[in-house]
Amino acid sequence: MTKLIEAEGLKKSYGTIHAVRGIDLSVEKGTLFAFLGPNGAGKSTTIEILSAQTAPDAGTVRIGGHILGRDDMAIRAEIGIVFQDSVLDKLLTVRENLMLRGSFYGMKRSALENAAKAAAEAADVTDFLDRPYGKLSGGQRRRADIARALIHTPPLLFLDEPTTGLDPQTRRRVWETVRLLQKERGMTVFLTTHYMEEAAQADYIVIMDHGRILAGGTPAELKETYTRDILRIAPQKEEALAALLKRCGVRFQKTGGELVVRLKHTTDAIRILESCREEIAGFEVRRGTMDDVFLNITGTEVRD
Template sequence: MTKIITVEGLKKSYGNVRAVNGIDFYVEKGALFAFLGPNGAGKSTTIDIISTQLAPDAGRVLVDDRELGREDGAIRAEIGIVFQDSVLDALLTVRENLLLRGSLYGMGKDALRDAVTSAAFTADVMGFWNRPYGKLSGGQRRRADIARALVNTPQILFLDEPTTGLDPQTRRKVWDTIRLLQRERGMTIFLTTHYMEEAAQADYITIMDRGRILAKGTPAELKENYTRDMLKITPKREEKLSGLLKREGIAFQKTGGDFIIRLRHTAEAIGIIDKCREEIAGFEVRRGTMDDVFLNITGAEVRN
């Protein structure tokens, strides 16, 4: 395991508000890392600090073995950022925007041309390469944003809610690009998102709220620790099923005419169904989801 980002004791306050309150975590090289939390949790402040846009009050951050506050220029050369709100010029074409971005890195003419072309091919923007950014669709803009972030061939790509507001088909195309970067370039992806089904694809997840880290783990580990599977039964006769479950000592809740039974493990549903089969009109076994994880850990709904 190689750590490409290490955060230790990180703190940042705005007046009396402790936006980041002594957090510790790390990101493995080449991983898709999801950083989750409700609005106001401290995610954006943390990312701004790691990406050298904001100075911390305390703590230590290493990015690819370069220390924040001492080697910020080297850190900036290692990262790319796709902001939630675009920073590209609406009047310039995609090509012109990418060339302008690349020129900030002091590349020679040939190197700049090659870097821009490579970024454009990788993010699949060549089809609208010569169109003004302001004339693009939402999905095209997001892919152009990703291309902009790739011009300097970063080791780490920060994605701040990259698919918010996009339709499902366009979201899939953006995710195809993200996965391509991770798979073929070994790029580390640092993701924030409000779509829990996207977070479920991550290799590792860290959840924070009110400036503190609340939970860490793989999606499977978090589901195991913070959710329970559920059996939903639609009864033939409510009173009969209710009495049967009570006699068997099976706890349940009634919701809209259905009986909801929390399971210790998925296979437990088999025995319950077998005992109640004469009173079952229909049933559904629902696995715990990342939405359940988020709600159970933060006590807050996922929200934009």
């Protein structure tokens, strides 16, 4: 596949704070790329560099063939950004905000109106297009923010924690909008998020902390490498089941009246259950999750 973003050796410091410490990354065209890390990991600084908002102290970036530092205007023309904090005018309607944003790209009136309509439809904001931005709910504002980023139909969309602070139902609707855009337009989406269930839907994930990239891969690859499935067994009689598992060479832990086995392979559960079925009252196999991946790689849960 074609690489839309290629970055090598990126560094950025603010005084004694080393926000980005020589990272390399690439993003394939048309994919959903998730960039994960706790607060202070360096994610937002990396996005600022990639989107030509901030110059790196060292390193090179190519976006769609354009070179950062030489073709910054061309790079800005090909990206859309949804920031953590909104940049829209609360007193203007959504339509007025879109028209204002589109005017920055030198569009004529008719082209600008068509672009605003297309962006509004793509982000599902037509129902409140003529309402003041400041009167919208959190989820409506987020979708309006996405519409603003789409006004010039960019091939690359940066989403910097776009659903933080929203309730689960609203997050799901915003996310459905993003995925629909990515699929229908072939748009490349570069996402940062604190929600592991969102990251699990990405085509590729990179995890960063303390300015460095710690791991990268597809969700399945990361789960395979950094997690173990867990078999939880409710015993008929705890002592009898524990003794049987020991005789079979199965290591386990006792937790809340259950015996917990960390599996090397999911199918190992079949052999274990068959060997002690008479002593089992119930069981559950829990697959490794992206939360487990994040915890095992960074040594911490997600820091909000």
